[in-house]
Amino acid sequence: xxxxxxxxxxxxxxxxxxxxxxxxxxxxxxxxxxxxxxxxxxxxxxxxxxxxxxxxxxxxxxxxxxxxxxxxxxxxxxxxxxxxxxxxxxxxxxxxxxxxxxxxxxxxxxxxxxxxxxxxxxxxxxxxxxxxxxxxxxxxxxxxxxxxx
Numbered sequence: 001x002x003x004x005x006x007x008x009x010x011x012x013x014x015x016x017x018x019x020x021x022x023x024x025x026x027x028x029x030x031x032x033x034x035x036x037x038x039x040x041x042x043x044x045x046x047x048x049x050x051x052x053x054x055x056x057x058x059x060x061x062x063x064x065x066x067x068x069x070x071x072x073x074x075x076x077x078x079x080x081x082x083x084x085x086x087x088x089x090x091x092x093x094x095x096x097x098x099x100x101x102x103x104x105x106x107x108x109x110x111x112x113x114x115x116x117x118x119x120x121x122x123x124x125x126x127x128x129x130x131x132x133x134x135x136x137x138x139x140x141x142x143x144x145x146x147x148x149x
Contacts, residue, residue, distance in 0.1 A: 029133075033104055033112045036138040037129055041099045041118060047091040057132065057139035058083035064144040082140065095121045102126075109133065124148050 036055050043051030061082035069076045099118035106112045114129040130142040 029106055029109045029112075029138075030104060032138050033106060033114060033131060034101060036131060036140065037101060037114045037116055038099070040129065040140055040143075041097070041116065043086070044089045045093050045097045047089045047093075049086060049089070052086040052089060053083075055140055056082040056086055057134065057141045058086070061139065061141040061143075064142065066146070082143065085143075093120070112138065122149065 039051050039055035042048065043055055058081070062079050063082055063085045065078040065080060067076050067078050068074070097118060097120050099116060102115040102117050104112060104114050110133050112131040112133075114127075114131065116125075116127040116129060118125050118127070125145050125147050127143055127145040129140045130144075131138045132141050133139075
């Protein structure tokens with residue numbers, strides 16, 4: 001009887017240890033994903049090209065920009081490489097920008113989706129940032145957004 005009790009306890013302790021390790025890895029990945037989202041936001045707000053390059057996958061990433069076709073008046077989606085988009089932010093904004101992460105979804109510690117809400121004095125944005133972990137680093141590969149004045 002005592003032998004069965006010891007085996008049962010070691011199994012429970014082993015399960016707890018595995019769960020703790022998994023939670024630790026997941027929380028590390030969560031922090032890295034959140035840090036990447038804030039690198040994008042702070043890089044844009046401060047005109048920091050190095051920070052933007054650390055957040056964006058400039059080799060493979062794109063931004064999807066909702067627009068209106070000037071000739072037809074129809075809604076369209078423009079696609080621009082993130083490297084080109086990053087170059088728009090050449091200097092720090094004089095305005096106060098505020099950001100808040102609304103949700104984070106991480107899949108297999110390889111892909112993540114972040115919903116980022118941020119305000120500028122002129123525009124309110126909600127971004128969806130798709131990230132992939134490549135070469136050990138989380139990078140934004142797609143940014144899609146809605147903006148309201």
